[in-house]
Amino acid sequence: MSENMVVIITGGSSGLGKALAQRFIKKGATVVLIARNKQKLAAAKDELLESCKDSSKVAVFNCDVADFSAIEKTFKDIIDSIGKIDILINSAGILREGYFEKLPIEVFREIMDINYFGTLNCSQAVIPFFKKQGGGRIVNIASLGGRFGCFGYAAYCSSKFAVVGLSDTLRCELKPLNIKIQLVCPPEFDSPMVDDLNTYRTEENRAVAQTTTVLSIEQTADEVFTGIMRNRYLIIPGRISRLLDLGNRWLPAISRAVVDYKIKRVYRGASD
Numbered sequence: 631m632s633e634n635m636v637v638i639i640t641g642g643s644s645g646l647g648k649a650l651a652q653r654f655i656k657k658g659a660t661v662v663l664i665a666r667n668k669q670k671l672a673a674a675k676d677e678l679l680e681s682c683k684d685s686s687k688v689a690v691f692n693c694d695v696a697d698f699s700a701i702e703k704t705f706k707d708i709i710d711s712i713g714k715i716d717i718l719i720n721s722a723g724i725l726r727e728g729y730f731e732k733l734p735i736e737v738f739r740e741i742m743d744i745n746y747f748g749t750l751n752c753s754q755a756v757i758p759f760f761k762k763q764g765g766g767r768i769v770n771i772a773s774l775g776g777r778f779g780c781f782g783y784a785a786y787c788s789s790k791f792a793v794v795g796l797s798d799t800l801r802c803e804l805k806p807l808n809i810k811i812q813l814v815c816p817p818e819f820d821s822p823m824v825d826d827l828n829t830y831r832t833e834e835n836r837a838v839a840q841t842t843t844v845l846s847i848e849q850t851a852d853e854v855f856t857g858i859m860r861n862r863y864l865i866i867p868g869r870i871s872r873l874l875d876l877g878n879r880w881l882p883a884i885s886r887a888v889v890d891y892k893i894k895r896v897y898r899g900a901s902d
């Protein structure tokens with residue numbers, strides 16, 4: 631990948647998106663951050679420019695990824711002002727945790743709109759530009775929760791399973807167009823999303839989701855960045871997460887028994 635690449639990062643004003651932007655800037659790339667909140671975007675831009683004094687290397691666009699026509703216009707504006715796009719990283723996402731029967735249907739729709747349709751909208755919007763350029767790369771940030779279900783994540787896991795299905799399909803469909811797809815499935819890592827989750831999450835979810843150690847944002851971003859640069863299709867940060875993923879694939883009955891045991895322990899603790 632060349633030093634002059636242009637990388638669009640949805641959700642680039644926070645968490646993993648921002649941490650990846652830092653790494654691409656260090657490599658000499660121009661980063662374009664997309665998110666909804668203008669103040670958070672401006673703060674992220676200032677933070678990124680602390681390590682890179684060239685203000686032309688960071689651009690921000692406020693836009694909701696769930697809104698296809700707004701995203702289409704934003705991508706046209708990016709091309710008009712910057713001239714090309716080499717990589718699209720779909721990192722924008724939201725999380726809502728809770729018991730299935732208590733989660734309102736609106737929550738399911740909101741999560742699908744942002745996590746799944748947001749990824750789909752940006753991918754559809756970028757493809758015409760990639761075709762004109764002769765190729766490009768789309769990196770979808772899904773989750774380990776897109777590989778197997780997790781207590782309390784009925785809405786979230788459904789949206790991330792959909793992102794995994796979309797990515798697997800686009801990988802082979804877009805390859806002849808020289809458009810590479812990469813799929814990232816991180817376990818839980820430290821970020822504002824998880825700070826918020828920790829204010830309300832169920833005990834069962836904490837027990838199950840934290841079967842792997844919570845990764846630092848630095849380790850997560852380093853492993854994702856390396857995986858992108860090494861052209862890996864499936865990127866799962868953290869050794870224990872990779873083992874869990876393998877275990878779930880090859881020994882699913884054991885994985886289910888471990889999860890059930892952990893939940894039983896939470897209920898036993900509550901009744902003591």
Ligand SMILES: NC(=O)c1ccc[n+]([C@@H]2O[C@H](COP(=O)([O-])OP(=O)(O)OC[C@H]3O[C@@H](n4cnc5c(N)ncnc54)[C@H](OP(=O)(O)O)[C@@H]3O)[C@@H](O)[C@H]2O)c1
Nearest residue numbers: 641643644645646665666667694695722723818819821823
């Ligand atoms: N943190 C974890 O443990 C974890 C684990 C596995 C996977 N992931 C996935 O990794 C990605 C990044 O997570 P994170 O922890 O870095 O989250 P984060 O710190 O909460 O950042 C989320 C980013 O997405 C943006 N965003 C949310 N909704 C948007 C919308 N409708 N349109 C445009 N931008 C939107 C937010 O900005 P605005 O709110 O201003 O729009 C923010 O910049 C997400 O897809 C998440 O599901 C996270």
